[in-house]
Amino acid sequence: MAVTLKYPFVKLEAPPEYRGIPHIEPRLCIGCGACVNACPADALLKIDDHSTGTRKIVLDVGRCIRCARCDEACPTGAIRMTRNFEVATLDRSDHVEVVELRLHRCPNCGNYTDYTERALEKAFQILPEGLFDKEELRKKAILCRNCRRKLTVDDTIEASREVVG
Ligand code: SF4
Numbered sequence: 001m002a003v004t005l006k007y008p009f010v011k012l013e014a015p016p017e018y019r020g021i022p023h024i025e026p027r028l029c030i031g032c033g034a035c036v037n038a039c040p041a042d043a044l045l046k047i048d049d050h051s052t053g054t055r056k057i058v059l060d061v062g063r064c065i066r067c068a069r070c071d072e073a074c075p076t077g078a079i080r081m082t083r084n085f086e087v088a089t090l091d092r093s094d095h096v097e098v099v100e101l102r103l104h105r106c107p108n109c110g111n112y113t114d115y116t117e118r119a120l121e122k123a124f125q126i127l128p129e130g131l132f133d134k135e136e137l138r139k140k141a142i143l144c145r146n147c148r149r150k151l152t153v154d155d156t157i158e159a160s161r162e163v164v165g
């Protein structure tokens with residue numbers, strides 16, 4: 001049995017339980033930011049640009065301590081620990097991943113909200129059937145916080161008028 005491996009001339013597979021660097025699958029990311037909040041090393045950033053309506057989720061593997069908290073926190077399985085351990089590079093940007101998503105725009109005031117279009121759609125996909133009137137819920141959910149608050153206040157005033165007569 002060979003004791004000395006010819007790595008790096010021969011590719012070395014890490015064992016299944018090995019915790020390598022994380023990777024984000026852009027197709028699955030909804031831009032919720034849960035991984036950013038969970039990361040203790042500031043290896044993940046959430047950058048919003050309300051002038052263009054974009055959110056970037058940035059993973060800087062150079063700061064990563066391989067704790068896997070992002071993997072545990074991600075609700076869609078978009079960020080996963082891999083078995084990749086080869087991170088030596090002359091250019092740090094080789095190990096920076098950027099996922100760009102569209103922020104949802106309030107149809108009432110036109111301002112961008114603090115959640116993405118994809119996160120909104122995902123929320124509706126996972127709502128249990130029959131528990132809510134989805135269309136009624138959607139009317140409010142697509143509004144930004146300010147417009148939703150105003151609508152709720154208006155509804156309350158309207159309802160109290162009906163009670164008073
Ligand atoms: S493994 Fe830990 S340190 Fe690395 S990106 Fe995920 S949460 Fe941050």
Ligand code: SF4
Nearest residue numbers: 029030032033035074
């Ligand atoms: S937790 Fe997952 S879905 Fe949410 S921003 Fe991070 S990678 Fe994307």
